[in-house]
Amino acid sequence: MRFVDEFRSPELISKTAEEIRRLAGSERHYRMMEVCGGHTHAIYRFGLKDILPENIELIHGPGCPVCVLPMGRIDDGLALAQDPNVIFAAFGDMMRVPGTQGSPLEHKARGMDVRIVYSPSDALKLARLNPERHVIFFAIGFETTAPSTALTLMRAKAEGIRNFSVFCNHVTIIPAMRAILAAPDMRLEAFIGPGHVSTVIGCRPYEWIAKAEHKPIVVSGFEPLDILQSVVMLLRQLNAGEAKVENQYKRVVPWEGNASALKAMAEVFALRPHFEWRGMGFIPESALSLREEYAEWDTERRFTVPGIRVTDPKAAQCGEVLRGVLKPHQCKLFGRECTPERPVGALMVSSEGSCAAYYNYEHRKATAPSALTMIA
Amino acid sequence: MCLAIPGKIIEVSSLISDPSGHGSSWSPSSGLVEVAGVRRRIDLGLLEDDKPVPGDWVLIHVGFAMSKISEQDAADQMNTLRMLGEIDGAMQEVEGYGLEDVN
Numbered sequence: 001m002r003f004v005d006e007f008r009s010p011e012l013i014s015k016t017a018e019e020i021r022r023l024a025g026s027e028r029h030y031r032m033m034e035v036c037g038g039h040t041h042a043i044y045r046f047g048l049k050d051i052l053p054e055n056i057e058l059i060h061g062p063g064c065p066v067c068v069l070p071m072g073r074i075d076d077g078l079a080l081a082q083d084p085n086v087i088f089a090a091f092g093d094m095m096r097v098p099g100t101q102g103s104p105l106e107h108k109a110r111g112m113d114v115r116i117v118y119s120p121s122d123a124l125k126l127a128r129l130n131p132e133r134h135v136i137f138f139a140i141g142f143e144t145t146a147p148s149t150a151l152t153l154m155r156a157k158a159e160g161i162r163n164f165s166v167f168c169n170h171v172t173i174i175p176a177m178r179a180i181l182a183a184p185d186m187r188l189e190a191f192i193g194p195g196h197v198s199t200v201i202g203c204r205p206y207e208w209i210a211k212a213e214h215k216p217i218v219v220s221g222f223e224p225l226d227i228l229q230s231v232v233m234l235l236r237q238l239n240a241g242e243a244k245v246e247n248q249y250k251r252v253v254p255w256e257g258n259a260s261a262l263k264a265m266a267e268v269f270a271l272r273p274h275f276e277w278r279g280m281g282f283i284p285e286s287a288l289s290l291r292e293e294y295a296e297w298d299t300e301r302r303f304t305v306p307g308i309r310v311t312d313p314k315a316a317q318c319g320e321v322l323r324g325v326l327k328p329h330q331c332k333l334f335g336r337e338c339t340p341e342r343p344v345g346a347l348m349v350s351s352e353g354s355c356a357a358y359y360n361y362e363h364r365k366a367t368a369p370s371a372l373t374m375i376a
Numbered sequence: 377m378c379l380a381i382p383g384k385i386i387e388v389s390s391l392i393s394d395p396s397g398h399g400s401s402w403s404p405s406s407g408l409v410e411v412a413g414v415r416r417r418i419d420l421g422l423l424e425d426d427k428p429v430p431g432d433w434v435l436i437h438v439g440f441a442m443s444k445i446s447e448q449d450a451a452d453q454m455n456t457l458r459m460l461g462e463i464d465g466a467m468q469e470v471e472g473y474g475l476e477d478v479n
Contacts, residue, residue, distance in 0.1 A: 038379050045460050091438070092469075118472040119439025121419055125475055141438075144380075148440040151421045196380055199435070199443045222379065223456050251449050252435060258443065260424040 009225055016228040017051050023235035030056045031187055032234055033324055035177065036194035037064030037352025038222055044361035046224045056231065059324030060347075060354030062176045063194050065141045066093050067346040067353040068277045068322075069169055071310040074099040077138045077167050078107055079306050080299065081114065087130060089115045089123040090138035097349050100310055104138075120145075120152040120166075127156070127164035134163045136299050139170055143200040146170040146288060147261035150268035153290070153297050167299035168289055171275065173197050174205050175286035179277075181213050185325050190234045192227065193219035195249050200265075202257025203245050210243040221249040268294055276309075278346040279318030316345035321354060328358035335359060379457060380435035380442060381466045382450035383409035385428045388420065409436065411466075412454070416473040439473050 024030060034040055040060045043049060049058060062068050078099050081088035088104065095105040095116060108114035113133075117123045123137035139149045149166060156164050173194060180186060193206055198219045206217050216237035220230035230248045237244060247253055268291060275287030290298040299305070312318060316333050320326040328334055328347065338344040340356045347355035387408040405420040407428065419440045420428060426444060428434055433450040434441035445453070457463045 042456075042460060092465075116472070117475070118469045119419075121439055122473065122475050129475075144442070145438055147422050148419070148438045151419065151440065196435075196437065196442065222460075223452060252443055252445055254443075258422060258425075261422045261442070264422065 013225050013228060016225060016232060019232050020051075020056070020228065020235065021053055023232065023239060024053045024056050026055075028055065030189060030235065030238060031059060031324070032056065032190045032192060032231070033059040033061045033180070033188050034192040034220075034227075035061035035063045035173065036192075036197065037061075037067065037350065037354075038195065039192055039220065039227060040064070040354050040357050041352050042222050042224070042227060044357040046227075047361070048224060048227055051228075052231065056235075058192075059188060060321070060328075060357075061191075061324075062180070062277065062280065062322050063142065063173060063197070064347070064350050064352040064354075065145070065169075065171065066097055066350040067318075068171065068176075068279065069097070069140060069346070070276045070278045071099055071312070072276070072308040073169055074104075075101070075308040075310060076305050077136065077299075078104065078112070079308065080136060080167070080303050081107070081112055083134075084113075085133055087113045087115060087126055087133050087135045088138065089117045089126055089135055091118070091140065092116045093350060094138060094140060098343060100308075120149045121155070124152050124156055124161065124164055127161050131163060134165070136303075137164070137166045139166050139168050141170055142173050142194070142197050143261075143265070144196045146172075146269065147200055147258070147264045150261075150264040153268050153294055154264065156297050157294065162296060165297050165299040165302050166290065167305075168269075168287075170269070170288040171277070172271075172286055172288065173201075175283050176277065176280070177209065179280060179283045179286070180323055181209070181215070183323050185323065188215065188324060190215055190238060191217040192230050192234070193217045193245075195219065195221055195226075195253065198247075198249070198253045198257070200258050200261045203247050203253070203255045204257075206245045210245050214243040216243045216246070218246045218248050219253055221252065267291075278312065279322045281319070312346070313344055318345040318347050318355075321347055328355040329362070331355070379460065379462055379466070380437045380453065381411055381457070381470060382445065382453040383411040383418070383434055383436050383441075383470070384450070385430050385432045385434060385441075386410050386415060387430055388428065407441070409434065409441075411436070411470045414467065414470050416470055416476065418473060436470075 127135040218230040269288040271285045317331040347353035
């Protein structure tokens with residue numbers, strides 16, 4: 001019960017849960033995907049699955065940037081950082097992600113100059129502070145992070161800082177959703193849309209999902225009440241046979257997105273013809289590279305990148321879990337060979353990965369009912 | 377990485393002074409924010425169309441303000457981070473901005 005008093009509007013959560021039960025009162029089975037890893041984490045942490053009726057199934061989507069990064073890209077980045085003149089800078093999230101020869105943190109322990117930064121602008125600062133070295137910033141993330149990398153590159157160019165480059169692994173969410181919808185085993189009916197990606201891209205880029213695919217999508221916040229309200233909005237649409245884009249997270253997400261952020265991205269980035277997603281294979285126009293004007297700050301143009309390709313272990317069924325065909329615990333490796341401490345598959349790596357979230361929180365169900373179950 | 381950190385704008389300026397002695401670097405827009413008592417400089421360049429002023433609350437992602445929010449939403453977001461068990465990670469991130477406590 002320790003969380004109960006801390007939730008915003010517990011009485012409203014209770015009412016919303018009741019409304020969900022009423023709306024889902026039929027025999028119908030509802031399959032919804034939460035696209036964003038932050039939502040996946042929140043759903044498990046808050047025990048939201050416990051208060052949803054059994055005929056509402058939440059499928060965990062690909063919106064965890066660490067999880068979808070192919071191991072070969074990590075190997076590529078670390079291979080470049082073997083050069084003693086190079087400082088390898090990356091977000092803390094990346095540090096434990098395994099490459100074939102170990103994670104960035106393990107490479108650091110072996111003497112590689114690996115630095116954690118919390119902002120791309122601090123990677124640029126490292127370059128300013130170490131003019132005799134070259135700083136490679138290992139950039140990851142969806143549209144939430146890409147504008148910050150873009151602005152940092154604009155600053156590097158404006159200041160003429162040439163000992164800095166970006167190894168760009170930024171990906172975009174829409175093509176991944178397109179790939180999921182196009183998969184032959186796709187059985188999804190609706191989407192809980194990402195919250196903070198949408199502060200940048202707005203809601204319009206989702207319109208094709210409603211219009212062409214006839215699937216409802218609701219952009220959602222991260223609080224328990226936000227997610228439950230989004231489920232209500234989706235159920236109302238599904239029951240009425242409608243398919244619209246709706247914005248539950250209006251207090252943060254403008255319908256048109258963030259124009260400054262989109263402008264910075266357009267200035268710096270171009271779409272790659274295709275990019276490999278871990279567990280999902282190559283997806284066309286799903287990732288960003290630096291434009292010609294920024295070639296001097298592009299790690300892939302400044303250095304010879306080995307282009308390492310690593311096949312995921314066959315037994316790991318990350319792709320099936322990502323597409324919602326399998327539950328995390330249905331994978332053959334789950335909880336045995338593959339754990340958050342020693343991840344084999346991509347989805348076990350980050351707290352936003354569905355396997356790690358499932359592993360960390362699902363066992364609580366067995367020991368005690370969640371706080372939300374009590375108030376709902 | 378999807379979670380954002382709420383902060384209050386304390387000061388807005390266009391110059392990031394570099395304490396290392398390597399001179400100052402000009403940034404079109406930066407600001408001092410306070411997150412749970414910790415003050416750090418962040419980049420406001422992604423809010424050029426809707427510039428925040430001191431006293432405004434913003435959501436911060438990787439050292440950049442991404443959107444303006446209300447004070448109540450900021451408090452709710454802080455609470456969400458706490459409930460998600462992400463508050464320590466969030467504060468570690470904020471404290472690390474500007475390479476203050478790392479490297």
